[in-house]
Amino acid sequence: MPAFKDTKGYQVITGWLEGKGFRPFPFQEETWEALHGRRSGLVNAPTGTGKTFSVFLGALIQFINEHPKAWQTKSKNGLQLLWITPLRALAKDIGRAMEEVIGELGLQWQVGIRSGDTSASDRQKQKRLVPEVLIITPESLHLLLAQKAYPDVFKSLRIVAADEWHELMASKRGVQVELALSRLCALRAPSGETADVIPIATGSEPGNPHSQLAARSSPLSIWGISATIGNLNQAMDVLLAPLKLIDPAQEGTIIRADIHKEVVVESILPDEIEKYPWAGHLGIKLAEKVVPIIRGSRTTLIFINTRGMSELWYQTLLTVAPDLAGALALHHGSIESELRAWVEDALHEGKMKAVVTTASLDLGVDFRPVETVIQVGSPKGVARFLQRAGRSGHSPDAVSRIYFLPTHSLELIEAAALKSAVAEGAIESREPLILCYDVLVQWLGTLAVSEGFRPEELFQEVRATHCYSELTHDEWEELLHFITSGGRALQQYDEYKKVVVEEGLYRITGRRIAMRHRLHIGTIVSDAMLRVKFMGGGYVGMVEESFVARLEPGDSFTLAGRNLELVAIKDMTVVVKKSNAKKTIVPSWMGGRLPLSASLGRKLREKLADAVEQVAWGAAAPDVEIQALHPLFALQQSLSHIPRPGELLIEQIETRDGFHLFVYPFEGRLVHEAVAALLAYRISKQVPITFSLAMNDYGFELLSDQPIPVDDSNVYRLFSPDNLMEDIRRSVNATEMARRKFRDIAVIGGLIFTGYPGEHKKARHLQASAGLLFNVFSEYEPGNVLIRQAFQEVFDQQMEEGRLRAMLQRIQRSGIILTFPQRLTPFCFPIKVDSLRENLTSEKLEDRVRRMQQQLNKMSGEGGEL
Numbered sequence: 001m002p003a004f005k006d007t008k009g010y011q012v013i014t015g016w017l018e019g020k021g022f023r024p025f026p027f028q029e030e031t032w033e034a035l036h037g038r039r040s041g042l043v044n045a046p047t048g049t050g051k052t053f054s055v056f057l058g059a060l061i062q063f064i065n066e067h068p069k070a071w072q073t074k075s076k077n078g079l080q081l082l083w084i085t086p087l088r089a090l091a092k093d094i095g096r097a098m099e100e101v102i103g104e105l106g107l108q109w110q111v112g113i114r115s116g117d118t119s120a121s122d123r124q125k126q127k128r129l130v131p132e133v134l135i136i137t138p139e140s141l142h143l144l145l146a147q148k149a150y151p152d153v154f155k156s157l158r159i160v161a162a163d164e165w166h167e168l169m170a171s172k173r174g175v176q177v178e179l180a181l182s183r184l185c186a187l188r189a190p191s192g193e194t195a196d197v198i199p200i201a202t203g204s205e206p207g208n209p210h211s212q213l214a215a216r217s218s219p220l221s222i223w224g225i226s227a228t229i230g231n232l233n234q235a236m237d238v239l240l241a242p243l244k245l246i247d248p249a250q251e252g253t254i255i256r257a258d259i260h261k262e263v264v265v266e267s268i269l270p271d272e273i274e275k276y277p278w279a280g281h282l283g284i285k286l287a288e289k290v291v292p293i294i295r296g297s298r299t300t301l302i303f304i305n306t307r308g309m310s311e312l313w314y315q316t317l318l319t320v321a322p323d324l325a326g327a328l329a330l331h332h333g334s335i336e337s338e339l340r341a342w343v344e345d346a347l348h349e350g351k352m353k354a355v356v357t358t359a360s361l362d363l364g365v366d367f368r369p370v371e372t373v374i375q376v377g378s379p380k381g382v383a384r385f386l387q388r389a390g391r392s393g394h395s396p397d398a399v400s401r402i403y404f405l406p407t408h409s410l411e412l413i414e415a416a417a418l419k420s421a422v423a424e425g426a427i428e429s430r431e432p433l434i435l436c437y438d439v440l441v442q443w444l445g446t447l448a449v450s451e452g453f454r455p456e457e458l459f460q461e462v463r464a465t466h467c468y469s470e471l472t473h474d475e476w477e478e479l480l481h482f483i484t485s486g487g488r489a490l491q492q493y494d495e496y497k498k499v500v501v502e503e504g505l506y507r508i509t510g511r512r513i514a515m516r517h518r519l520h521i522g523t524i525v526s527d528a529m530l531r532v533k534f535m536g537g538g539y540v541g542m543v544e545e546s547f548v549a550r551l552e553p554g555d556s557f558t559l560a561g562r563n564l565e566l567v568a569i570k571d572m573t574v575v576v577k578k579s580n581a582k583k584t585i586v587p588s589w590m591g592g593r594l595p596l597s598a599s600l601g602r603k604l605r606e607k608l609a610d611a612v613e614q615v616a617w618g619a620a621a622p623d624v625e626i627q628a629l630h631p632l633f634a635l636q637q638s639l640s641h642i643p644r645p646g647e648l649l650i651e652q653i654e655t656r657d658g659f660h661l662f663v664y665p666f667e668g669r670l671v672h673e674a675v676a677a678l679l680a681y682r683i684s685k686q687v688p689i690t691f692s693l694a695m696n697d698y699g700f701e702l703l704s705d706q707p708i709p710v711d712d713s714n715v716y717r718l719f720s721p722d723n724l725m726e727d728i729r730r731s732v733n734a735t736e737m738a739r740r741k742f743r744d745i746a747v748i749g750g751l752i753f754t755g756y757p758g759e760h761k762k763a764r765h766l767q768a769s770a771g772l773l774f775n776v777f778s779e780y781e782p783g784n785v786l787i788r789q790a791f792q793e794v795f796d797q798q799m800e801e802g803r804l805r806a807m808l809q810r811i812q813r814s815g816i817i818l819t820f821p822q823r824l825t826p827f828c829f830p831i832k833v834d835s836l837r838e839n840l841t842s843e844k845l846e847d848r849v850r851r852m853q854q855q856l857n858k859m860s861g862e863g864g865e866l
Contacts, residue, residue, distance in 0.1 A: 004033045008068040009061030016105055024057075025050060027257040032058040034253050035159065035221055036065065040243060042165070042224040042236040045257030047390025048398070051225045054255070055161045056081070056098060059133075060107070062158065075108035076129065078156030082184075083135040084177055085163045087360075088115040088337075091135045092344070094163070098133055109133060114140040117337055138168070138176040139522040145180060146446045146518050151187055157220065160184065162239055165224035166383070169235055170430035172523035172748070175439045178465040181222060182242040183447075186461045188220050189246045220246065227390065228383040230599070231429035232256075238432045238466040245464050261400060263389050263422055267415045268293075268374075268405045269628050275635050275826055276853045278833035279696065283309075283376050283407035284316050290374060291321045293403060294328075297372040299347065300354040303388050304376050305594060307332040307358050308586045313376065314356045314561045327353035330561040333360045334542040334587075339560060362387055373400070377407040378414040380668075380697070381597040382421040383428050408830060409632060410698075413611070416623040417603035428599045432466055435792075437479065437785040438749035439523060440468060444483050444506070445750055446521060448499045449514045452507035455480055475785055480506070489781040490773075498750070516753055525744040532559055532574045535567055540576065547587045548574055556581035596668035596697040598803055605645050605666050612642045636826045640819040648816045650715070651828055652708065661708045662828040664699035667807050674728065674799035675719075675807070676700040681731030682718050683709065694835030701831045715816050721808040728799065737798060738790040743770035745786050745793075823859055824852075 004010060010032065017024060024032075028050055031043055035058035045051045059081045064071040085091045091113050102109045112131035114123070116139070126134070130153055136144070144150060160181065168174040224239045226232070232254055240252045268289050270282060294300045294317075302317075304310040314330040329343045329352055340360070346352045350369035355361070362384070373392045379385045389402040404415040420426075440462065447453045459476050462468045481487055484506070486496030498513050499506050508514050530548055532540040541560045548569060551557065556565050556579040565579035596604075610626050611633040613619040621627045636642055643649040643664060651662040663679070665672065672695040680691040680702055687709055694701040702708060710718065728734065743766060746752045752769050777784045795801040824832060833849055 004036050007036070007061070007065045008071075009036075009064035012064050012071075012105070013057050013061050016101075025054075025257060025259065027255050027259075028054040028057070030255050031055060031223075032061050034255065035059065035062055035223075038219045038221055039253055040222045040240050040250065041253030041255060042226060042232065042239065043255050043257075044226050044229070044232055046259055046261035047227045047387060048393065048400070049257055049259050049261065051227070051257075052094060052097065052163070055159070055223050055225060056083075056101070056133075059159050060101070060105070063107075063109075072106045073108065077109070077132050079130045079134055079153060080109070080132045080156065080158050081134070082141075082154075082157055082160045083133060083163060084141060084161065084168075084180075085135055085137060086167050086173065087164075088117050088137065090163070091115055091137065092341070093348075095133075095135050096348075098135075111135065114144065116140070138173045138180070139524075141180050142176055142443075142446050142521045143518060145183060146450050146521060148450055150450055154184055154187060157184065160220065160222045162222070162224045164226070165235060165239060166226040166229035166430055169229075169238055169432050172433065172436055172439050174238075175433055175436050175465075175467045176443075176523060178238065178242065178467050179439070179443045179462070181239070182245065182461050182465050185220065185242040185245040185464070186457075228386045228427050229430055230383075230427040231431075234432070235430065241466045241469070242461075242464045245461060261390070263386065263400045263402065265389070265415070265419045265422065266401070266403050267412060267625050267628075268403055269412070269624070270406070270409060273628055273631050274409045274853070275632050276824070276829040276856055277408040277410045277632070277826065278830045278849055279408050279411075282409060282411075283405055284312065286405055287313070287316045287320050290317065290405065291324075293372060293374060294321075294324070294354045299350060299352055299369040300372045300374060301361060301370055301388075301391050302354060302356045302374045302376060303361075303379070304356060304358055305379065307334055309376070310356050310358050311558045311561065311586050315558065317354075317356065318561075324353060329355045331355050331357040331360055333358065335560045336539045336541050338539075339541075361391065371401065373402040374405055375402055376405045378404075378411050378418075378596075378600075378697075380594040380600065381428055382418060382426055382599050382603075383597075384594075385418050386422060386427070389422075409629065410826065410830065412625040412629055413604060413607050414600065416607045416610075416625040417600055419623065420607065421599060421603045426599050426603060428597045434467060435471065435789070436467060437475075437789050438745040440471075441479060441483060441749040441786075442517075442521065442523075444479065445498065445508060445517045448483070448506050449508040449517050452505045454504055455506060478785055487781060487784065489776050489784065496751075517750065519756065520747070520750065520754060523748050525747045530569070530574050532564070532576055535575055535577050540564065543574060543587050551585070556584040558584045558586050595670045595800075596666075598667070601666050601668055601697075605643070608642055608666075609644050612637075612644055615642065632826045639821045639823065639825045640827070641817050643817060646814050648719075648811050648814050649827070650710065650816060650818050651825060652710070652818070652820050653822075653824060653828065655824070658703050658705045659707050660828070660832075661702040661704075661710060662699055662825075662831060663702075664827060665807055665811070666698050667803065668800070669695055669697050670798060670800050671804050671807060672696070672700040674732065674801075674804050676702060677732040678724075678727055678804075679718055681727060686714070692835070694831050696831050696834050698827065699831055701828070701835060703835070711818065715818065716812065719808055719811045719816075721805050721812070724805055724808065725795075725801070728795070728801070732799075734791065734794055737794045738787070739771055739774045741793050741798070742774045742787070742790040745790055746770045746773055749786060751786075824856060829856075 014024060027045055031054040034041060043051050043054050063080060067074050083094065085094065095111050095113050098111050110131035111133045112126045114134055114136040144153065162168060162177055168177055222240055222243060224236060226235060229235055236252045236254055243250050268286055270286060302313065304313055310330060310332050317328060318325055331340055331343045343355060347355060370392050373388055375385065375388055379388065389400045392402065393400040406412050463471055483499040484497060484501060485491045486493055490496040498508055500509055530543055532543055540562065543559060551566050553566050553568060556563055563579040563581060563584050564576040567575045567577055607626065610621050614621040614626060614630060615633050615637045633642060640651050641649055649664045653660045676693045676695055683689060689704055689706060691702045691704050747754060751773055752766055754766060777787045836845055836848060
């Protein structure tokens with residue numbers, strides 16, 4: 001057997017690269033050789049260094065080596081490479097790159113894309129002739145597995161690639177991938193047979209999809225592709241866990257690129273540092289500083305954290321620089337797909353000067369003309385920041401240049417923390433999910449609607465995944481009882497008896513049930529989305545039902561960079577016309593605010609030490625951001641204290657509003673929401689007292705109309721991790737939070753039908769249905785696995801219970817600094833402003849904040865109150 005580098009495939013591919021003036025990186029060659037040896041693993045490399053080609057070209061080398069004489073003429077080879085991608089836009093870009101390579105090599109391979117944007121005619125073509133490469137989203141993969149005779153599609157499959165695995169792994173979409181891989185692996189290893197040899201069946205045996213495969217199944221390699229993640233080994237283990245169904249002894253390989261990608265981070269500093277900052281208002285005021293950066297670069301991506309703010313930024317930039325009209329575009333997930341595709345094509349061709357975008361362009365799309373990235377507002381995570389930086393200089397030897405534009409002056413300390421984290425490689429880990437019963441219920445329906453399943457075989461297959469490795473037999477029996485009879489609580493209702501059992505085979509036989517199930521395969525649950533359409537025809541994009549419900553005909557709003565006037569809502573479509581109104585409403589979409597990551601929070605606390613050195617000792621701060629914030633930090637130190645690492649700052653302030661307790665753990669909004677409620681509960685156990693709560697990523701506030709009894713005698717006890725779970729359950733309305741979380745679980749698990757296309761149920765109706773089911777389960781089946789999951793998701797995701805516990809343990813080892821400022825401080829001011837947002841419009845809030853700032857700036861440090 002020839003050495004790998006002497007093989008035909010290797011020589012063809014390296015010869016093609018040399019003809020283009022390229023040489024493969026060592027990590028790419030290492031991946032190719034691993035694929036040649038039928039191994040599986042995970043490729044980790046910086047954005048823009050050729051991760052895609054490491055696996056894709058490896059698949060081509062493998063094919064050429066197997067057909068050294070006919071590789072350019074052999075066609076209709078069946079599915080060879082399944083490429084799982086989290087984004088539809090990413091699928092299109094990868095497909096374009098793959099087709100270019102295949103065409104230049106003269107291969108007869110076809111590349112197909114399967115996503116929500118794929119037309120019915122294209123899906124039928126793929127069904128008649130399966131392409132050699134199929135690029136697919138997790139949802140579309142499950143839809144494919146919900147078709148009759150699906151094993152025939154995968155009988156020739158050699159390689160599965162999970163692209164951007166770091167993005168998928170910590171979500172229910174990642175769980176979908178785990179389950180799909182377990183099925184593909186199980187097809188290779190029927191019970192009682194070796195991994196490679198499958199007996200020929202004379203016909204299709206119901207419930208045994210293995211019988212539809214060829215006599216000898218090809219080996220299967222699984223590869224993850226990841227850029228920035230802190231727990232690489234765990235990421236690989238989660239992805240490759242199902243391979244033990246084929247070969248229990250198989251071990252994965254992590255291949256890292258030894259490539260240093262230079263990332264240059266520059267902060268856009270305001271001309272004047274506000275000593276009393278507040279979130280959200282500063283960014284737009286710095287728009288004029290962005291224009292020279294745009295003009296000085298060939299192409300610039302401007303990342304905004306929310307879709308609503310991206311609309312506002314697009315309008316503001318056109319107002320500041322009208323000459324950018326036609327050269328500036330807007331891109332986010334609620335814009336009509338045709339317009340998004342046009343923007344992406346224009347970026348590829350270098351026709352765009354700048355694009356204002358959200359996370360819709362975060363991942364691996366290769367826009368080589370992009371020279372510069374501007375991040376507006378903190379991305380709240382190191383990995384996300386690096387991912388976005390990598391959009392610029394998208395080639396190994398190019399510098400990735402990213403500008404940080406703060407939305408309030410104190411946010412500059414996050415810029416300094418990000419630079420430090422990037423330099424040290426302090427990347428966040430992504431934690432995989434455990435025991436997502438709702439996804440498993442949906443998966444059972446998917447298999448039942450296609451070929452059916454036998455539970456004793458499927459149980460072992462499901463337990464081969466990381467997510468369900470701890471699934472008990474009792475839980476499995478409960479889920480089977482649930483899909484066949486509705487479980488103990490719903491057994492009186494025929495509509496929940498979806499799966500029938502015929503001679504031990506579990507199947508969905510009702511056409512209506514099958515159609516409903518296929519329509520709702522997926523784990524992304526959001527408010528009902530309504531399409532926005534002009535009266536004369538032509539779609540603009542999507543808005544959420546909850547936003548439109550607040551509008552009246554004649555009201556104007558902004559979408560896709562256009563000012564629109566609401567005419568009417570007809571058949572789940574928002575009919576609009578162009579508006580000339582000078583003031584419009586910017587839509588808000590759910591899930592816009594990102595919490596501060598643990599890694600960034602830790603670096604942020606470290607950077608406060610530099611501020612202390614600068615203020616207390618006059619030392620030169622190492623970061624321009626800390627230097628610029630000197631006036632703010634000096635005022636904070638004079639009024640209160642700047643916490644060093646190993647310290648927790650607590651400020652107690654009395655104003656006309658009442659008695660304030662401000663606490664600064666710097667652990668992120670979600671943790672602060674939980675610990676604020678916990679602290680309020682523990683204080684109320686000592687003395688009858690009520691609070692209102694407010695929080696941001698830096699700290700939280702308890703506000704009461706009476707003095708708050710927190711002092712040296714009880715402060716450590718109040719922050720104790722003892723009895724944490726019991727106190728959390730009592731301190732927050734965990735039941736009500738679980739009730740809201742249960743809505744999504746019920747939709748994913750098929751308990752609630754959200755409606756046919758164009759006839760979606762309203763959000764309040766879905767919540768009412770979910771609330772009714774929650775009550776029924778709670779009363780008649782309190783141990784139901786879906787109810788348990790709802791509470792667990794509240795603790796793990798909304799409260800970040802693990803991180804909360806770690807924070808309380810850290811506080812027990814820290815020094816707690818209690819101060820009593822005579823007025824609001826720079827640290828507490830933004831939290832105070834956030835507490836006003838719920839009761840004031842944006843204009844009234846801005847006026848109120850401006851008056852507060854003026855009054856505080858006039859006040860001396862000795863007295864006065866606000």
